[in-house]
Amino acid sequence: MKILVCITSVPDTTAKISFTQDNTQFNKTGVQFIIGPYDDYALARAVELKEQHGGSLTVLNVGTSDSDPQIRKALAIGADDAIRIDTEPTDSYFVAAQIAEIAQKNSYDLILMGRESIDFNSGVVHGLVGEMLGIPSYSPVMKLEITDGKAEFAREIDGGKEFLEADLPLVLGCQEPIAEWKIPNMRGIMTARSKPLNVVPATPMDDLTVLKKYTLPAPKGECKMIAAEDAEQLIALLRTEAKVL
Amino acid sequence: MSVIIFVELDNGSIKKSSLEAIYYGSKVAESTQTTATVLAIGSAEESALKEAGKFGAQKVLHANDGKLSHENSLAYANVLAQAVEQEGSKIIIMAKSGLGDAVAARVAAKLKAGIVSGVTELPDTSSGFTVTRAIYTGKAFASVELNSDTKVLVVRKNAVEAVATEASASVEVFAPTLQDSDFAATVKNVEKASSELSLTDADIIVSGGRGMKGPDHWDPLLELADALGAATGCSKPVSDLDWRPHHEHIGQTGIKVAPNLYIACGISGAIQHLAGVNGSKCIVVINKDPEAPFFKAADYGIVGDVFDVLPRLTKAVEAAK
Ligand SMILES: Cc1cc2nc3c(=O)[nH]c(=O)nc-3n(C[C@H](O)[C@H](O)[C@H](O)COP(=O)(O)OP(=O)(O)OC[C@H]3O[C@@H](n4cnc5c(N)ncnc54)[C@H](O)[C@@H]3O)c2cc1C
Numbered sequence A: 001m002k003i004l005v006c007i008t009s010v011p012d013t014t015a016k017i018s019f020t021q022d023n024t025q026f027n028k029t030g031v032q033f034i035i036g037p038y039d040d041y042a043l044a045r046a047v048e049l050k051e052q053h054g055g056s057l058t059v060l061n062v063g064t065s066d067s068d069p070q071i072r073k074a075l076a077i078g079a080d081d082a083i084r085i086d087t088e089p090t091d092s093y094f095v096a097a098q099i100a101e102i103a104q105k106n107s108y109d110l111i112l113m114g115r116e117s118i119d120f121n122s123g124v125v126h127g128l129v130g131e132m133l134g135i136p137s138y139s140p141v142m143k144l145e146i147t148d149g150k151a152e153f154a155r156e157i158d159g160g161k162e163f164l165e166a167d168l169p170l171v172l173g174c175q176e177p178i179a180e181w182k183i184p185n186m187r188g189i190m191t192a193r194s195k196p197l198n199v200v201p202a203t204p205m206d207d208l209t210v211l212k213k214y215t216l217p218a219p220k221g222e223c224k225m226i227a228a229e230d231a232e233q234l235i236a237l238l239r240t241e242a243k244v245l
Numbered sequence B: 001m002s003v004i005i006f007v008e009l010d011n012g013s014i015k016k017s018s019l020e021a022i023y024y025g026s027k028v029a030e031s032t033q034t035t036a037t038v039l040a041i042g043s044a045e046e047s048a049l050k051e052a053g054k055f056g057a058q059k060v061l062h063a064n065d066g067k068l069s070h071e072n073s074l075a076y077a078n079v080l081a082q083a084v085e086q087e088g089s090k091i092i093i094m095a096k097s098g099l100g101d102a103v104a105a106r107v108a109a110k111l112k113a114g115i116v117s118g119v120t121e122l123p124d125t126s127s128g129f130t131v132t133r134a135i136y137t138g139k140a141f142a143s144v145e146l147n148s149d150t151k152v153l154v155v156r157k158n159a160v161e162a163v164a165t166e167a168s169a170s171v172e173v174f175a176p177t178l179q180d181s182d183f184a185a186t187v188k189n190v191e192k193a194s195s196e197l198s199l200t201d202a203d204i205i206v207s208g209g210r211g212m213k214g215p216d217h218w219d220p221l222l223e224l225a226d227a228l229g230a231a232t233g234c235s236k237p238v239s240d241l242d243w244r245p246h247h248e249h250i251g252q253t254g255i256k257v258a259p260n261l262y263i264a265c266g267i268s269g270a271i272q273h274l275a276g277v278n279g280s281k282c283i284v285v286i287n288k289d290p291e292a293p294f295f296k297a298a299d300y301g302i303v304g305d306v307f308d309v310l311p312r313l314t315k316a317v318e319a320a321k
């Protein structure tokens, strides 16, 4: 089985977000980057599936060399090789088109992604790639088993779960508890250094969307404290002052 | 040319978040001098679909093939693309949800459309077509200009304040051509708490953390939720411990919600939890620790014991009815 896992390199969940150059650039100073938490679940499950079924596991990132540490980490966790499409990811459509182009050439059985990236939070790249390749896409997937070329998986739906069965190939957006995050061990880290990281140029295409500027949310007003003895007052305040009841 | 809005149905009625998307779509239609058409897929009474008129749609296309009764983003995207073609639409709108994003993505790829998900405001059409969207899990916003001929917008809750009128919409049957490949997956089973209020749709959410002490202590929270007509949520450890079902878990790795009112009971307010609630209009925090970080993100706070405060709030809500 040939598995592709698409990973993002994103600011750590606790990072403070700020911008530079007239609010048109993300300020990377002092920010720690990690593999997207959902992508990390996808990767963990992919490593397990490879252990069970054999085959190959490739990680893919659309990004600049800034992503290399996260790609190396994915190799240390268990991917066999990596592809980096060397470009600044501008929007979901562009990223998906780059991924689809690689996937078309290599015909993977399974393409795993995170349910969403935690920088752009679109939750759309898997659907875009699925449609571009003409294969089904599902998200968010929280359980996945492969038997005889068939996938059995569970997907979270509004207020519950749905259990599905489908033939490969598939594109799946993953979330916990599909697998436990894996931490690279020493051997993994050593072997990762010699695993291939293939840097390929991006395929040019027209920008469908253009970023104009970033903004930060308005600072939050003071929290109005209500003494526990007067808890009942809250209800009146929510009605008359906040007007949310 | 009309703006087209894909809506989700729940028990034959248009979901609240979708009604909001219709209103959003009707405003976009106004500013681009066209009309708003709704596409509803699945079974629904004509009277329920006419609700769309109250939120500004002129017309509803209703696709009700038995095969479409089950939520299927592949087939729905295909139906939507056909509706877009029939109407000559250039702008496609839907509410943000798992289904909304999936349908939006697949239809955008079919039509080579620019897609922006998580839109928080009406577009600026004064020069070009620019929208604002939430990024970094609500910690920032981006203004994005769409240059593509066809545009897909996935709209977050509370992007507009929807106002209902007495207007009505015409309902037309829409009979798309379905393709077998969209039905290749077999649905083995669906586990759904049908009576439950949907978290992404809810105006009010009462949410509990580890401070609720255990699965047997949830009643005070459920009673307040009941009195308020609220949905219930929880923090990640709570669902990890199986005190509450996984689909209730809110935050970075769970659901992102944007209700008018979020009441956090015994939740510390870790940044990963805040990531799921920072779209809320008003946040109330009840925590016995005055230093709990959640108070920094709150509009109203009560330093107290949830088991004392919650029943009293429930009584106050009942009394005010
Ligand atoms: C990558 C990553 C992703 C994560 N994703 C999420 C996520 O999506 N959602 C999420 O919620 N967490 C997430 N977490 C976990 C998060 O960091 C916190 O650990 C978690 O939110 C804490 O949950 P809690 O507030 O319920 O529990 P605690 O932190 O244990 O807080 C319990 C609170 O209850 C209060 N309390 C106790 N007893 C009472 C009482 N009787 N009355 C009133 N107050 C009381 C305490 O003062 C305390 O503030 C994530 C963590 C990581 C590393």
Ligand SMILES: Nc1ncnc2c1ncn2[C@@H]1O[C@H](COP(=O)(O)O)[C@@H](O)[C@H]1O
Pocket (backbone or CB within 6 Å): A006, A007, A008, A036, A038, A039, A060, A061, A062, A063, A089, A092, A095, A112, A113, A114, A115, A116, A117, A118, A120, A121, A122, A123, A124, A125, A126
């Ligand atoms: N630049 C990228 N490189 C590789 N994979 C990506 C990239 N951006 C998004 N993805 C994948 O697509 C998923 C959904 O991303 P998004 O639609 O941006 O929320 C992510 O969890 C990743 O698995």
